[in-house]
Structures are given as structure tokens and as C-alpha cells.
Amino acid sequence: MSEPVSDRARATLDMLRAALHAHHGRIALVSSFGTxxxxxxxxxxxIDRALPVIFLETGKLFPDTIAYRNALVARxxxxxxxxxxxxxxxxxxLDPDGALFGxxxxxxxxxxxxxxxxxxLDGFEAWISGRKRTQSDQRARILPIETxxxxxxxxxxxHDWERADIDAYFAARRLPRHPLEAxxxxxxxxxxxxxxxxxxEPPRAGRWSGTSKTECGIFLDRAGQAA
Known part of the structure; x- marks a missing residue:
């Protein structure tokens, strides 16, 4: 497959390499295997195919997401x-009937x-997220590295990638899209x-629609404030 074509992609690869070097053996990537x-x-x-990748299988995911995960892992x-x-x-x-979400x-x-x-994440000192500033107002001020x-x-x-950057990388690397995106x-x-x-509507408008909820909670402290 071809190399990334943009300066932003090259800079991001360099940042990722630096993070893996700085936290060697003590860093994981957390992925939803989303769009x-x-x-x-x-x-x-x-950089390193042996990097631990953590996938949260909540028991409520779309079957398409599981299939996409399997396809990407193999590819x-x-x-x-x-x-x-x-x-x-x-x-x-706490959820004996499986309806707690409602x-x-x-x-x-x-x-x-x-x-x-x-x-x-027990035993890890750092982890990698795919969040972007363009995803929502709450994420608009995220930093490259946070605590x-x-x-x-x-x-x-x-953090600073826009939709055009994402699309260009998918095209340059010929990566498959999540089947539900279309x-x-x-x-x-x-x-x-x-x-x-x-x-x-913004990209995340379909998440927890009809409620005030905008984040699952993994990026919030226990008082509900953003990291």
C-alpha cells in the first residue's frame, strides 16, 4: 500500500512513533472500530503490529461493527x-433485563x-485515542496529549484532523469503510x-439522541467533567 500523501499524516505518524517510544510496553490503543x-x-x-489494541465489546454493538473489526484485524x-x-x-x-440503556x-x-x-488499562501508563476537535463542541479544545x-x-x-484529511488517508491507503457509514x-x-x-446535523448527533448525554464517560472524570 502507498505511503500517506499529506504532511499532516506524516506528522501524525511521527507523533505516534514518539508516543510508543516514550511509553514503550506501557501504552495501548483504544479503538471502537468505528467509521x-x-x-x-x-x-x-x-509502526508496531503488536501494539495492544483494546476493543470494548459492550454486548450492545451493531453486528456490522463486529464484522468490521474482524476484517480490519485481518487486513x-x-x-x-x-x-x-x-x-x-x-x-x-444492575442490568438484569438488558434495558438499562433506556x-x-x-x-x-x-x-x-x-x-x-x-x-x-491496568498496568498501562498511557493510551491512544482517536478523538478529533471536529467531532463535537465538547471535543473542540482537546490537546495532542492530555491527562x-x-x-x-x-x-x-x-486531534487536528478534519474530514478531508480522513477521506484522503482512506483513499491513499485504500482502507475499507465501516459498512454502516453509507x-x-x-x-x-x-x-x-x-x-x-x-x-x-453534526456527526455525533445520532449518539444518545433525545438526551443531554454527549459522551460515554471514558473521557470524563467521575464528576462528569471533560478530561
């Missing part, structure tokens, strides 16, 4: 993708995403809490 995830996964694979030859699931005891105690979406995200990620609510370093290599899902989470985005 834009292939960019960062491809970059990571080009990029990722060696250490860790599928992390919620603690069955937490589900039994009653308390924050608590649902806590037991299906935040708590499993906290456990999966998360748990004190770990969060590296955001794509069906009107520019941002994809759990099937229970994600709808199609209408024309003119």
Missing part, C-alpha cells in the same frame, strides 16, 4: 487486539464501557443508543 478508526489502526500497524495483521466485555456480575446486579444511559455506559476499560481522569496520559494523534451513521456506538444522522 474513522481505520486511520489510526493503520498507522499503528505500520492490518494486528497481533494483540483485546476484546473486553462487561463484568457479568455487574450486568446481573432507564439510565450513564450507568449503562459506566458498567459496559468505563469500568471494563479501567480494568483493561485522563485516572491520571494516565491520553495521546490524541488525530447508511447514514457517521458516528457509531451501541445499536441501542445510535441513530442515523439527518442532513445538516
Amino acid at each position: 474513522e478508526s481505520a486511520v489510526l489502526l493503520d498507522m499503528a500497524a505500520r 492490518l495483521r494486528l497481533h494483540d487486539v483485546r476484546t473486553i466485555r462487561p463484568d457479568p456480575a455487574h450486568l446481573a446486579a 432507564r439510565d444511559p450513564d450507568l449503562c455506559c459506566t458498567i459496559r464501557k468505563t469500568m471494563p476499560l479501567d480494568a483493561a 485522563g481522569p485516572d491520571g494516565r496520559t491520553i495521546v490524541n494523534p488525530l 447508511e447514514g451513521f457517521p458516528s457509531i456506538g451501541c445499536a441501542t443508543c445510535t441513530r442515523r444522522v439527518r442532513p445538516g
Whole structure:
């Protein structure tokens, strides 16, 4: 496959290499395998295919996301993708009927995403996120490197990427798209809490639609404030 064509892509690769060097053996990439995830996964694979990749399988994901994950793992030859699931005891105690998402979406995200990620990151001092400033107002001021609510370093290599940069990288590297993107899902989470985005809406408008919720919680401190 061809090299990235833009200066921004080259600079991002350099940033990612520096992060992996600085936190050698103590850094992981956290990926939702969503519509834009292939960019960062491809970059990571080009540097170190053995980099741990953490994937949160909430039990509520679209089957298309699972299929896309499998396809990307095979294509990029990722060696250490860790599928992390919620603690069955937490589900039994707090979501026995599987409908907690409708009653308390924050608590649902806590037991299906935040708590499993906290456990999966045990032993790591830093992790890599695919967040971008263009995704939402709440993410508009993210920094290249931040300190998360748990004190770990969060590296955001794509912080300044725009949609055109994403599209250009997909084209240059001939990366496959998430199958739901063409069906009107520019941002994809759990099937229970994600709808199609209408024309003119921001990319994340389909997440937790009809509520004030805008983040799952893994980037928030326990008081609900952004990292």
C-alpha cells in the first residue's frame, strides 16, 4: 500500500512513533472500530503490529461493527487486539433485563464501557485515542496529549484532523469503510443508543439522541467533567 500523501499524516505518524517510544510496553490503543478508526489502526500497524489494541465489546454493538473489526484485524495483521466485555456480575446486579440503556444511559455506559476499560488499562501508563476537535463542541479544545481522569496520559494523534484529511488517508491507503457509514451513521456506538444522522446535523448527533448525554464517560472524570 502507498505511503500517506499529506504532511499532516506524516506528522501524525511521527507523533505516534514518539508516543510508543516514550511509553514503550506501557501504552495501548483504544479503538471502537468505528467509521474513522481505520486511520489510526493503520498507522499503528505500520509502526508496531503488536501494539495492544483494546476493543470494548459492550454486548450492545451493531453486528456490522463486529464484522468490521474482524476484517480490519485481518487486513492490518494486528497481533494483540483485546476484546473486553462487561463484568457479568455487574450486568446481573444492575442490568438484569438488558434495558438499562433506556432507564439510565450513564450507568449503562459506566458498567459496559468505563469500568471494563479501567480494568483493561491496568498496568498501562498511557493510551491512544482517536478523538478529533471536529467531532463535537465538547471535543473542540482537546490537546495532542492530555491527562485522563485516572491520571494516565491520553495521546490524541488525530486531534487536528478534519474530514478531508480522513477521506484522503482512506483513499491513499485504500482502507475499507465501516459498512454502516453509507447508511447514514457517521458516528457509531451501541445499536441501542445510535441513530442515523439527518442532513445538516453534526456527526455525533445520532449518539444518545433525545438526551443531554454527549459522551460515554471514558473521557470524563467521575464528576462528569471533560478530561
